[in-house]
Amino acid sequence: MVEIRADPPHLLEIFPWEIKKVLTNRDVGFFGGLELSQEQVYYHIFKYWDEKMASLVIHRGGHVPIVMRDLDTNTEHELFFKKWTSDENYVIHTYWKREFVARRGLKEGMLIGMYWNISSSCFCFSVLNNSHVSHR
Template identity: 40%
Template sequence: MFVTKTHHEYTEVSTELKLGYGSCITNKRKASENLANFSLSSTACGIKRMRLSSHKVEKGKGPKGVSLKLKLGLNPWVIKKRIQLSDIGHLARLLLAADLVKGHILPQWDARRIEGIKNGVQVAVWDCDTKSEHQLTFKQWPSNGCYVLNEKWTTGFVWRRGLKKGDEIGLYWDQSNSRFTFSILNRASIN
């Protein structure tokens, strides 16, 4: 039995889907998982019906050879960055592209927090690889409009995690816990 609900009836359901990221997942994911499981099972049933009704279709393919494999794009790392020398050097800050911050972080912040960025706001950064939280300052540079994480960036991340030029990191804003989540996605190859 399918029940249609309006947008207002889903106010308790998070729109973030973070399945499969172990320690990076918060306790508020159950409603999202239930919604995802419902959607996945509905899709799977539809695919099964399509396969049964189309007896001349190659296994794993739908009408006209279209793949029926369901792929979930569960990648929370909306900000991915290859570490540059300037991120780990004497400038002691992680530079973040303005378009990524404006597109993925600021829409989740309230007006008071956004206003504070010009002077710098204290933010928590959860390192999900080491399960540790660090306090940094998040700020917008007036000269070029880019955003930076600084104050304790060098000690909390560069030195502690041994970041090197070419390492790829990922960041996203965890709305449920009001903090950034950080991970080292790929280490630079050693030549």
């Protein structure tokens, strides 16, 4: 006898994509930076950072240098992370457009994944789906 399941087992993901994001026009536009919500930042980034570094971004409006490792191309890029002054969101900027949008051909609607790598203190990045995904 063979059991046929209506819901097949799911394979475990190799990387812990704590942040999955469908790219918006703001993320890939002319003045774009990769925008992250307050929830994404608090639950998936600041929990790994020391208090001094998080405080610099939250309370002082500082730009914190970060490294973003592109796992698809095995390259590392130096960018900056800050809190938008106009709302509660955060942004990865300065060279985002050149190093990711232009270099990787990122477009609105693509699905990306990211996580903070605690052992190397950097963001890990990948394009999870390069076809356009509908906004939900």
